[in-house]
Amino acid sequence: MLGAAGPAGAQDLAAEAAAVRDKALSDPTAWRIVESLTTEVGARPVGTAAMARARDWALAKLASLGFENVRAEPFTTKAWIRGEESAEVVAPAPQKLRILGLSGSAPTPKGGLTGEVALFPTYQAMLDQPAGALDGKIAVVTQAMTRTQDGSGYGAILAQRAHGATEAAKRGAIAYLVRSLSTMQTRAPHAGYADYAGIPAAALSPPDAEQLERLAALGKPVSLKLVMASTVDPAATAWNVVGEIRGRERPDELIVVGGHLDSWDPGTGATDDGAGVAITTAAARLATLHARPRRTIRVVLWGSEEQGGSGSAYAAAHAAEVGNVVLAGEADIGAERVWRVALPAAGRDHPAVKAFLAALAPFSVVVSPDPAVRGGADVDGLVQAGAPVVQVAQDASRYFDFHHSADDTLDKIDPKALAQATAVWASLLEVVANSDVDFRPRGASSP
Amino acid sequence: MLGAAGPAGAQDLAAEAAAVRDKALSDPTAWRIVESLTTEVGARPVGTAAMARARDWALAKLASLGFENVRAEPFTTKAWIRGEESAEVVAPAPQKLRILGLSGSAPTPKGGLTGEVALFPTYQAMLDQPAGALDGKIAVVTQAMTRTQDGSGYGAILAQRAHGATEAAKRGAIAYLVRSLSTMQTRAPHAGYADYAGIPAAALSPPDAEQLERLAALGKPVSLKLVMASTVDPAATAWNVVGEIRGRERPDELIVVGGHLDSWDPGTGATDDGAGVAITTAAARLATLHARPRRTIRVVLWGSEEQGGSGSAYAAAHAAEVGNVVLAGEADIGAERVWRVALPAAGRDHPAVKAFLAALAPFSVVVSPDPAVRGGADVDGLVQAGAPVVQVAQDASRYFDFHHSADDTLDKIDPKALAQATAVWASLLEVVANSDVDFRPRGASSP
Numbered sequence A, B: 001m002l003g004a005a006g007p008a009g010a011q012d013l014a015a016e017a018a019a020v021r022d023k024a025l026s027d028p029t030a031w032r033i034v035e036s037l038t039t040e041v042g043a044r045p046v047g048t049a050a051m052a053r054a055r056d057w058a059l060a061k062l063a064s065l066g067f068e069n070v071r072a073e074p075f076t077t078k079a080w081i082r083g084e085e086s087a088e089v090v091a092p093a094p095q096k097l098r099i100l101g102l103s104g105s106a107p108t109p110k111g112g113l114t115g116e117v118a119l120f121p122t123y124q125a126m127l128d129q130p131a132g133a134l135d136g137k138i139a140v141v142t143q144a145m146t147r148t149q150d151g152s153g154y155g156a157i158l159a160q161r162a163h164g165a166t167e168a169a170k171r172g173a174i175a176y177l178v179r180s181l182s183t184m185q186t187r188a189p190h191a192g193y194a195d196y197a198g199i200p201a202a203a204l205s206p207p208d209a210e211q212l213e214r215l216a217a218l219g220k221p222v223s224l225k226l227v228m229a230s231t232v233d234p235a236a237t238a239w240n241v242v243g244e245i246r247g248r249e250r251p252d253e254l255i256v257v258g259g260h261l262d263s264w265d266p267g268t269g270a271t272d273d274g275a276g277v278a279i280t281t282a283a284a285r286l287a288t289l290h291a292r293p294r295r296t297i298r299v300v301l302w303g304s305e306e307q308g309g310s311g312s313a314y315a316a317a318h319a320a321e322v323g324n325v326v327l328a329g330e331a332d333i334g335a336e337r338v339w340r341v342a343l344p345a346a347g348r349d350h351p352a353v354k355a356f357l358a359a360l361a362p363f364s365v366v367v368s369p370d371p372a373v374r375g376g377a378d379v380d381g382l383v384q385a386g387a388p389v390v391q392v393a394q395d396a397s398r399y400f401d402f403h404h405s406a407d408d409t410l411d412k413i414d415p416k417a418l419a420q421a422t423a424v425w426a427s428l429l430e431v432v433a434n435s436d437v438d439f440r441p442r443g444a445s446s447p
Helices: A010-025 A029-040 A049-064 A123-127 A152-162 A164-170 A206-217 A270-286 A310-317 A319-324 A351-363 A377-384 A415-433 B010-025 B029-040 B049-064 B123-127 B152-162 B164-170 B206-217 B270-286 B310-317 B319-324 B351-363 B377-384 B415-433
Strands: A068-081 A085-091 A095-097 A099-101 A113-120 A137-141 A175-179 A201-204 A223-228 A231-245 A250-260 A295-302 A325-330 A338-342 A391-394 B068-081 B085-091 B095-097 B099-101 B113-120 B137-141 B175-179 B201-204 B223-228 B231-245 B250-260 B295-302 B325-330 B338-342 B391-394
Touching: A010 A270, A010 A351, A010 A415, A029 A049, A029 A270, A029 A415, A029 B206, A049 A068, A049 A231, A049 A270, A049 A295, A068 A310, A085 A099, A085 A201, A095 A206, A113 A123, A113 A206, A123 A137, A123 A152, A123 A164, A137 A164, A152 A164, A152 A175, A164 A175, A175 A206, A201 A206, A206 B029, A231 A270, A231 A310, A250 A270, A250 A319, A250 A377, A250 A415, A270 A295, A270 A325, A270 A415, A295 A310, A295 A415, A310 A319, A310 A377, A319 A325, A325 A377, A325 A415, A338 A415, A351 A415, A391 A415, B010 B270, B010 B351, B010 B415, B029 B049, B029 B270, B029 B415, B049 B068, B049 B231, B049 B270, B049 B295, B068 B310, B085 B099, B085 B201, B095 B206, B113 B123, B113 B206, B123 B137, B123 B152, B123 B164, B137 B164, B152 B164, B152 B175, B164 B175, B175 B206, B201 B206, B231 B270, B231 B310, B250 B270, B250 B319, B250 B377, B250 B415, B270 B295, B270 B325, B270 B415, B295 B310, B295 B415, B310 B319, B310 B377, B319 B325, B325 B377, B325 B415, B338 B415, B351 B415, B391 B415
Parallel strands: A113 A137, A137 A175, A175 A201, A250 A295, A250 A325, B113 B137, B137 B175, B175 B201, B250 B295, B250 B325
Antiparallel strands: A068 A231, A085 A095, A085 A223, A099 A201, A113 A223, A231 A295, A338 A391, B068 B231, B085 B095, B085 B223, B099 B201, B113 B223, B231 B295, B338 B391
């Protein structure tokens, strides 16, 4: 049914892609990987003992699944490590607030700091303030995030988390609080990366941000006390954990896929990115169980995506190989079903691509008319160096309910959705690893 | 349309009930009350400075709404006050857990305690253990609560929270952890009352309970460290805040309704029970705006429902009046729409009841064929002393998502649902306060 008409071999490829897809739909490997990682390691922020345990877990897991050349590739990166954190309204109505420090946060003085709130309902309203306008104030931005299927609601207001403290400090603020980039109305704040701005910086839960809006609307000055104690390791060791299924015919041609092993600390990193680790690892295994592939599939479990560094470290360590990378991709958008794929511009008419699209047909996945230009933070370095990239978009509608929060736990993963995403990746790996499809720009020839 | 055929006055009553209902549906009073309480006071556990602020807030609010005889009736009660709390898995996979101490909890020794987990998937499985079976263990019960419209899923397993520590201690346990009585899959544990058992006792969030189940299933001993520091005030002062709309013809005949002013500490007590405070206070005001009622409506904002004491204190202080109570009721089941009412057995055929039921008709409220036997913990004392009681059941399907947790905040309240509940109560107060309907057993005559 799914076999595409085409040159000799194309029907085989289509049949194999469909078989791999169907096997993946009922295979428990991906679920078991993410269950094991989130249970036996849990949260694994870079720079902590838990991250070292995650490395050991990954080495053992890849080896036990039959991957070859399993290794941890160390690199050095800056790590921000959370300490004690609390926030409370001092006046006009004393009460506790829920916060999570952002990675660019400075600690408060030992006993905390107290200041009056300058509240802005939009980030732009704060940016519109002149220098000195926030002198001595705690700047608060309460702009809410929009829920979207493609996750674009996040990027749309990411600046208020990533750069807000810097902009607040420029205008004189002594601390910065931002409504979490969250689509969930719970008291769990969402952590995340922020530039270092020299002042304490934290995310408020959405209800806490709204509470500050109501308190500010009472018309009296609102003052807060913050206590935050973080430390920074400027040269923490982290690891990209790598495993391969070596190709039988063209072992130097590499398909580089993976997820990131590190996570934020409040949850167990189930959807971000235990799911991506599980999906790509299981997909590589499923695509190669029936036969060793023609090309090499390399799974990389990147070691510092959340605070940055693992993608650039990988690209630097493997710069000489970039021309051999026939496809790169990262699964880092949760555990829900794939709803859209974007492929490189080249190779669209190759029978392997047709076989892949035929395998996708039962899932009603949208094939983007535009070429993929990004595949995840950890493959940006490869992409910039010229490697072709695939974007496998999973439904992100609920991803930012839990992302970077205490609620990113295993129970948020639907095993059937995880299996569908694994099936898509496995079909893709199957056809690319067992064909000569060339996604490289200008049809760069194989080495 | 809604006027019931009946004796002279019945049609007036029906028309008035409908008018009060319709006014309540678009009146902002209830919303403003709960917004004010949760914003300007916030969490208000008994025995804290916040509870004294809540008392002052209530006195001022009732006075500003035109209630008469506004007063705080003090009483003494035991208050458990939360201190520092943390829990972590020590082995086999170090990680933090989210807990909230229960009111019967003893503190741990200063540096915490460490013990091995004895995990039971049901409460009965723990009860089945003989004495000594839990010696030195941290007993953990992970039974999950069922979501129900009438809230009966809570009562069905309340014992595992209220009495579990006592039963665990009897069998030798050094601490007790229980899956929160929660219908929400978030990391916010749900606090609550428990008997004092002499050992530390806390609720786990549902994902944390499931994580312990998975860790236990690995087959190695699971050990935990708990640090809990609570204090107990054996004789805290609390207050029932009372306000009345005095009756013009039979002022000694009392309708006693209200909600409870105290709350658990992690949230702001919006649905439990800011909503009940708001609904009954606004309903009493709305039912009397057009004319002073024939009977007296007394609103009581009980001051220690969560840890017990306010209902019995009220009943004791007002024992001499019980025969004058023509109807008692408490709104303490959240902020959603009323879906069922249960009335006392007597008085069913009175035109006032028919007028009330006619006013309810557009809401498709189910009228229980059975008489109300309970109306809320704070009116139990009155009911036991013979006062007739009404049960106004609001939809509890989502109530236990947030109940007693950090997520019980204002944003969980739908203003339209709150207005519907207020409209039901207001219609009820209207017909009872302006008629001679007698719900009292054996038709006890008016004084």
